[in-house]
Amino acid sequence: MRYRSGEGFLRLCSLNKKLGNFELRNISLNLERAEYFVVLGPSGAGKTLLLEIIAGLQRVDSGETWLGENNITLWPPEKRLFGFMYQDCALFPHLNVKDNITFSLKVRRTHPRIIKKELDEVVDLLGISHLLERYPATLSGGEKQRVALARALVMKPQVLLLDEPLSALDVPAREALRKELKHLHKLTGMLMIHVTHDFTEAMSLADRVAVIVDGALVQVGYPDEIFNRPQSRAVADFVGAQNIFQSKVIIRNGKKFVLFRGSQLAVETDLEGTVNFSFRPEDVVLSSSRQPVNCLQGVVDSVARHGLFTRVVVEVEGTEIVALFALNGGSEYPFCPGKPIFCVIPPKVINVFPCETDCSEHSSAYHL
């Protein structure tokens, strides 16, 4: 696991929390003041629990949370005042939009003139001035999200916690809110921590990403690193690498190779011994003629539409390689099942990462 050096604005130090049969283990993070940080993980990985711990809604069993110079581990949520937005918004059903948004200001007994000013500012920012008298039950999903955002933003929190804010929305509303979140982040410069299970959402929004699996952080890094250089099989699998194998690194003429069945693939890595390696299906180049470097001969096994992409599965010496192509104006691809084809995997797209489990001493590669 890699961290940015230096002291972060919000620091989670070895947090542990057991809740029933689930356990959040040894969570450590350094978060900068104005970053958009995404916690990425599958359902049940502990993302929401982690957010609730950061908000002070759940007490940790051990570990510390620091905000700047303050140890806030024992601070209750009302003292931390971190904005929190749940997936389904959790708007107060008995209050109209206006009262939902001004809730925190009224709790703090803010002067009515200031309440009005703050309300006007935030509803203008989010374009929801026409909704003020409506009740949550009458709002659409996108409108609810905006109201929940306004409710959190009106108290000008130092940290905004977003629990899968886009998951419940249809595609256009999701796109619109994604842009809005990015815009708000630039505008306010606050630390935003966004949890999601959608890696494309993470890639498009995050300054940095942490991947959480089964209650433990397995990788923290920049989106490109997570996407292209996963450091564990779980992360590679989760971000859709699809082609994940294991091999021994061999060195020949000063160059490093991994073995894929009977073929050798040149790689750029510092690792030695038995390793895992992965490459993304988008990075596989299919060719009808043999190429000089990292070229594997195989047979097309299947071709299928995959949303806006075409997914081609090539069988190479009994092992499947998945390639993905963007559809191009309905043009015909020369990939039909049973046809011989060459898969080219450029050395720079092959991600070599350590083997977490006891790896076989055998040098032959095999599909995980």
Add this chain to the structure above:
Amino acid sequence: MGGKITKIFNILITGALMCLIMVSVGTVLVRGLPLVVAQMREPELIFSLKLSLFTSLVSTAMCLLVAVPVAYTLSRYRLPGQGIIASIIRIPLTMPPIVSGVCLLLFFGTTVFGEALSRIGMNFIFTVPGIIIAQFFVNVPSLITVLKAAMENIDVRLEYVARTLGCNSLEAFLRVDLPLMRKNIVAGLILTWGKAIGEFGAVLMVAGATRFRTEILPTSIYLNMATGDMNAVMASTSILIMIGIISLVAFELLAGENWERTRAL
């Protein structure tokens, strides 16, 4: 055809039950209501009515004060043996009120704790406070059940959000939970009060049946029936029936409002 016969049978049974209730209750009301005005000049009826109103209102308020934190505990906290705690609290619901009364009588009358309370002036046996305690003991489990169900229907994350918006836990409860369960509370209180004002078995055991001392409306019916004063019996009975009907109508109105709101969502 079989379905049609079943339907007719079900409707007939329902109609017959409704007739039985209407005729029996109506018989009392038809005879009793004209007597209420005349009997209202009788000091005994006035005393028992006032005492009934006083004790039932006080015991209902006590039920509310106790039921809210207990219901919150049972619905929001994870305590060891939570199921057993909930079951123990429901025991009075399963007992005949007169048995509850015997339990209270023995507790306050024969235990060291009861005697200690008596020595410091808190005497519950054959006293007005005894009426209140009996009504409270019999009714508080049902109010707890109603409020617990209402609290369990409120998403705990609403409280969480309120906490992140600056409320402490009490403020979050008062500003979010309480307004959301307001109708349930009012409906629960109406039911509790309606049951308290008609409570007899437990009250008889704990407070006895002494004229102009521990004489509430049900006790008055019992005493006057024993002495054959049917006019007083009919008047007291009619008053209790009217209170019951008004409580039921108020409860149904509130329950109806809740349903409408749920449907609109």
